[in-house]
Amino acid sequence: MRIRDYRPPDAPLLAALYARSVRGIGPRFYTPEQVEAWAAQAPTVERVREAYGDGRVALVAVDEDDQPVAFSDVESDGHINFLYCAPEAAGQGVMSALVDLLEARAKALGHPRLHVEASEAARPFFLRRGFTLLERRDLRIGDVPIHNYAMEKWLAPKG
Numbered sequence: 001m002r003i004r005d006y007r008p009p010d011a012p013l014l015a016a017l018y019a020r021s022v023r024g025i026g027p028r029f030y031t032p033e034q035v036e037a038w039a040a041q042a043p044t045v046e047r048v049r050e051a052y053g054d055g056r057v058a059l060v061a062v063d064e065d066d067q068p069v070a071f072s073d074v075e076s077d078g079h080i081n082f083l084y085c086a087p088e089a090a091g092q093g094v095m096s097a098l099v100d101l102l103e104a105r106a107k108a109l110g111h112p113r114l115h116v117e118a119s120e121a122a123r124p125f126f127l128r129r130g131f132t133l134l135e136r137r138d139l140r141i142g143d144v145p146i147h148n149y150a151m152e153k154w155l156a157p158k159g
Helices: 008-028 032-040 046-053 094-108 123-128
Strands: 001-007 057-062 068-074 083-085 111-117 130-143 144-154
Touching: 001 008, 008 046, 008 068, 008 083, 032 130, 032 144, 046 068, 057 130, 057 144, 083 094, 094 111, 094 144, 111 123
Parallel strands: none
Antiparallel strands: 001 057, 057 068, 068 083, 111 144, 130 144
16 A cells, blocks of 8 residues: 555546445444435545645555555645545555645644544544544434534644
């Protein structure tokens, strides 16, 4: 596995990986209705291209065939928007390596803090990485109740 910058031809693979990740990992933490509502929010290919063309840090972990197995990004305000991993790559250190590089790039760009809305699955991962839990957020996707967690990590001293 190696990590590289996003390339425009990755967009269809990342859009599909998002939904596959939600459907493959989500059932451990959410009801079937919640998983399907969340998976239905998968970005379109155009949305991935647009988002990842705005100058944010966008990283892709790939296998030996250069096929994406995970991806993440950090927006100009330090917000981690996407963090998704293929179910078959989960638990193999891919996400840790991806977030290590993401944090290093964010810090080099002068971001004082990272913040994220973490799923139930991602919350323990972010806690282990030094993020602070700010609050549980109860929301709805359509008529389906679901929740996530607002979390942050300071990369530089506050103030």
